[in-house]
Amino acid sequence: MDWSPSEMMVVAAARELRDGEVVFVGIGLPNLACNLARLTHAPNLVMIYESGAVGARPERLPLSIGDPSLVTGSLMICGMADVFQLLLQNGRIEVGFLGGAQVDRYGNINTTVVGDYEHPKVRLPGSGGAPEIAIHAKRTLVIARLDKRAFPEHVDFITSPGHRARGGTRESLKMPGAGPVRVITDRGTLSVNPDAGELELDALYPGTQVDDIRAGVGWDLTVRAKLQTFAPPTPDELRLLREVVDPRGHVLREGEPCKSIEPRGTQRTQG
Numbered sequence: 030m031d032w033s034p035s036e037m038m039v040v041a042a043a044r045e046l047r048d049g050e051v052v053f054v055g056i057g058l059p060n061l062a063c064n065l066a067r068l069t070h071a072p073n074l075v076m077i078y079e080s081g082a083v084g085a086r087p088e089r090l091p092l093s094i095g096d097p098s099l100v101t102g103s104l105m106i107c108g109m110a111d112v113f114q115l116l117l118q119n120g121r122i123e124v125g126f127l128g129g130a131q132v133d134r135y136g137n138i139n140t141t142v143v144g145d146y147e148h149p150k151v152r153l154p155g156s157g158g159a160p161e162i163a164i165h166a167k168r169t170l171v172i173a174r175l176d177k178r179a180f181p182e183h184v185d186f187i188t189s190p191g192h193r194a195r196g197g198t199r200e201s202l203k204m205p206g207a208g209p210v211r212v213i214t215d216r217g218t219l220s221v222n223p224d225a226g227e228l229e230l231d232a233l234y235p236g237t238q239v240d241d242i243r244a245g246v247g248w249d250l251t252v253r254a255k256l257q258t259f260a261p262p263t264p265d266e267l268r269l270l271r272e273v274v275d276p277r278g279h280v281l282r283e284g285e286p287c288k289s290i291e292p293r294g295t296q297r298t299q300g
Contacts, residue, residue, distance in 0.1 A: 032261060032262045032267060033281070034174075034215035034216065034234075035058075035174070035215055035281050036234075036262055036267065036281065036286060037215065037234050037259070037261065037262060038058070038174070038213055038214060038215040039058060039061045039062050039065060039172075039270060039281070040062060040065065040204075040262040040266050040267075040270070041213050041218065041234065041259050042058070042059070042062035042126075042170065042172050042213040043061075043062040043063070043065040043066040043069065043071075043266075044066070044070070044149075044259075045170055045211060045213065046062070046063065046071050046074060046124065047071060048065040048070060048072065048073050048074065049071070049073045049074070049075075049114075050071070050073040050074060050075070050123045050124050050142060051075045051077065051121060051122055051123045051124070051260075052074060052075065052076055052122070052123065052124040052125075052126055053077050053078075053116075053117060053122045053125045053126065053158075053162050053166060054076050054077070054078065054126045055077075055078075055079065055094065055126065055127065055128065055157070055159075056091065056092065056093055056094060056282060057128055057280055058128055058172045058173075059127065059128055059170075059172055060090070060091065060280070061090075061128035061270070061274055061275055061280050062126065062151070062172065062213075063076050063126060063253050063283070064076075064087070064090070064274050065266065065269060065270055065274050066238075067086070067294040068269050068273065068274070069265070069266060069269065071203070077112060077122065078091075078092065078094045078099055078112075078119075079094045079112060079157060079158045080094040080095050080099065080102045080109065081106055081107045081108055081109055081111065081112055082094075082099035082100060082106055083103060083104050083105040083106070083107065084102075084103050084104025084105065084182035085099040085100075085102070085103045086101075086102040086103070087099055087101075087102075087223070088101070088102075090274060090275050090277075090279055090280070092279065095125070113158065113161055117158075117161055117162065117165045117166070118160060118161070118165055118166070120205065121168070122162070122165065122166045122167065123166070123167045123168070124166060124167070124168055124169070124170060125162035125163060125165075125166030125168070125169040125170070125206070126169075126170050126172070127159050127163065127169060127170070127171050127172075127175055127189065127209075128140075128171070128172055128173055129159075129171060129179075129188075129189070130143065130151075130153050130179065131143070131178075131179055131181055131184040131185060132171055132173055132179065132180055132184070132191075132209075132212055132228075133178070133180070133181055133182060133183050133184045133191070133247075133248075134182055134183075134227050134228055134246075134247075134248045135191045135192045135193040135194065135226050135227060135228070136171070136191025136192050136208060136212070136221055136226075136228055137183075137184050137187045137189070137190060137191035137194055138159065138163065138171065138184065138187075138188055138189040138209070139185055139186045139187065139188050140153050140154060140155060140156060140157075140159060140188045140189070141153055141155060141156065141188045142185060142186050142187040143185055144185055145185075146185075146186055149185075155188075156188045156189070157207035159188060159189040159192065160188060160189045161189055162189070163189035163191070163206070163208060163209065164189075164190060164204045164205070164206055165204075165205055166206045166207075166278065167204050167206055167207060168206070168207045168210045168214065169206065169207070169208055169209045169210065170209070170210070170211055170212075171209045171211070171212045171213070172212075172213045172214075173212065173213075173216060174215045175207070175214035175215055175216045175217075175242065175245035175247065176245055177244075177245060177247050180245060180247055181247040181248075182247045182248040190202070190204065190208070191208055191209050191221075191226070192208050192209070192221055192226030192227070193226040193227075198226060201235065201290075208221070208230075209221065211227060211231075214245070215234075216233075216234060216237045216240075216242055216245065217230060217232055217233040217234055217237055217241075217242050217259075218230075218231055218232040218259075219231065219250075220232075220253075222251070228250075228252065229240050229250070229251040229252065229253055230250055230251070230252045230253060230256065231253050231257060232256060232257040232258065232259055233256055233257075233258055233259070234258075234259050234261075235258065235259070235260070235261050235273060239252055239256075254262065
């Protein structure tokens with residue numbers, strides 16, 4: 030069965046979600062993962078978008094948070110202030126799903142600038158609602174392709190807080206949410222060590238080695254003694270992803286090389 034690293038990443042991210050959870054989701058890879066989860070093992074997933082669409086069930090891939098496809102079939106349409114004040118800051122969001130241009134060893138996310146803030150090499154889209162999500166969601170998932178430039182030891186700018194920054198911790202800053210508990214990449218997943226506040230390698234995808242992950246991060250990555258292994262995408266997951274969720278390849282990279290695999294593993298389950 031052929032699948033690309035990006036497809037494996039989206040499938041792995043979708044498997045992190047549980048049926049019935051309330052998820053604050055954005056556009057792009059997080060959106061693909063949530064819609065795939067809803068079409069497979071989590072039909073009662075409640076998706077909330079920053080624009081005010083609550084319980085969205087889009088029939089096609091939304092291209093922005095203001096896409097009309099989010100309105101049809103939604104449980105409620107409200108103002109952005111209501112989403113943040115009544116739902117997110119009120120502790121009603123179980124999962125925040127974020128992407129990022131940079132993610133560091135402590136789970137801090139940068140979507141603001143690459144380089145010096147006053148004279149950046151690249152100016153990124155900015156924060157949007159991501160900082161509030163990272164602070165208030167009961168747990169946050171991050172999805173990003175693995176690359177040393179995207180995973181530096183320290184981000185150039187902290188847009189959304191992780192677990193430690195400049196000597197401060199989530200506890201000392203009184204952030205109510207658990208923060209980024211897992212980072213899903215296209216080669217494996219990193220999970221936070223609750224004591225050190227640092228991301229550690231906890232799971233590999235089929236055909237991926239530990240050295241592949243180490244080569245993609247900018248710090249001395251800790252590898253957990255017992256690594257989990259994800260099963261490859263099932264035929265049904267691939268069919269839904271390619272034919273229903275993102276049939277035009279708007280988000281998944283077109284022409285990306287695929288891996289051909291033989292062994293079958295056991296799908297990772299939630300505890």
